[in-house]
Amino acid sequence: MKVLITGANGQLGRELTKQYKEKSNIELILTDVADLDITDVKTVYEFVNEHKPEVIINCAAHTAVDKCETDVDMAYKINTIGPKNLASAANTIGAEIVQVSTDYVFDGEVDKELTEFDEVNPQTVYGKTKLEGERVVSKLNPKHYIVRTAWLYGDGNNFVKTMIKLSETNKTLKVVNDQKGSPTSTVDLARVMSKLGA
Numbered sequence: 001m002k003v004l005i006t007g008a009n010g011q012l013g014r015e016l017t018k019q020y021k022e023k024s025n026i027e028l029i030l031t032d033v034a035d036l037d038i039t040d041v042k043t044v045y046e047f048v049n050e051h052k053p054e055v056i057i058n059c060a061a062h063t064a065v066d067k068c069e070t071d072v073d074m075a076y077k078i079n080t081i082g083p084k085n086l087a088s089a090a091n092t093i094g095a096e097i098v099q100v101s102t103d104y105v106f107d108g109e110v111d112k113e114l115t116e117f118d119e120v121n122p123q124t125v126y127g128k129t130k131l132e133g134e135r136v137v138s139k140l141n142p143k144h145y146i147v148r149t150a151w152l153y154g155d156g157n158n159f160v161k162t163m164i165k166l167s168e169t170n171k172t173l174k175v176v177n178d179q180k181g182s183p184t185s186t187v188d189l190a191r192v193m194s195k196l197g198a
């Protein structure tokens, strides 16, 4: 099976790459922004039609949540137009698309475990652009999976790593207490994700 990973240099992309490399019968195509800018529709169509992947896993995103508030156009381009380009290009060759999304599509008002049946109500530019990304992928390619995850930790900068590092030099730590999340290991997520698709 031929699998294209976009955003392959990111935290999740790196772990998926590692796990796919351990599998047999997988031909991996790894790209990041320098090789395949997902916001460039012409390049995306050309790339997909040349390489003909059977599955596209889109790990590329504008993930700097605070920056998205001021960088609205860029957030929309990367988080909505990028998935749109990939989903429609994939559809032209009958390929599947796995779009990675986020708990930021919810408003955080409900103090319980969230499910697929909970109402979306994004409160941030990041959340709004990721939700539009989900919608456009669902609309343009019937062969799609939307994977909503939260607070990733793995081989990269993340909350868990920061806390471990700070705990080595500090006896007590001060952390905001008005945020709740489900820290999710990239190893676990990649293991589940690599079972999706063709």
Ligand SMILES: NC(=O)c1ccc[n+]([C@@H]2O[C@H](COP(=O)([O-])OP(=O)(O)OC[C@H]3O[C@@H](n4cnc5c(N)ncnc54)[C@H](OP(=O)(O)O)[C@@H]3O)[C@@H](O)[C@H]2O)c1
Pocket (backbone or CB within 6 Å): 006, 007, 008, 009, 010, 011, 012, 013, 032, 033, 034, 036, 037, 038, 039, 058, 059, 060, 061, 062, 063, 078, 082, 100, 101, 102, 103, 130, 149, 150, 151, 152, 153, 156
């Ligand atoms: N990190 C989290 O806690 C978290 C939580 C929930 C959901 N998610 C979702 O999980 C997915 C993976 O997140 P991550 O933490 O692995 O993100 P990440 O580490 O920020 O990686 C994203 C990758 O996408 C690349 N990229 C940016 N713009 C691009 C473009 N136009 N074309 C192609 N590639 C581009 C980035 O390159 P540059 O670094 O050069 O910009 C980076 O390598 C994303 O969809 C994100 O929304 C993440």
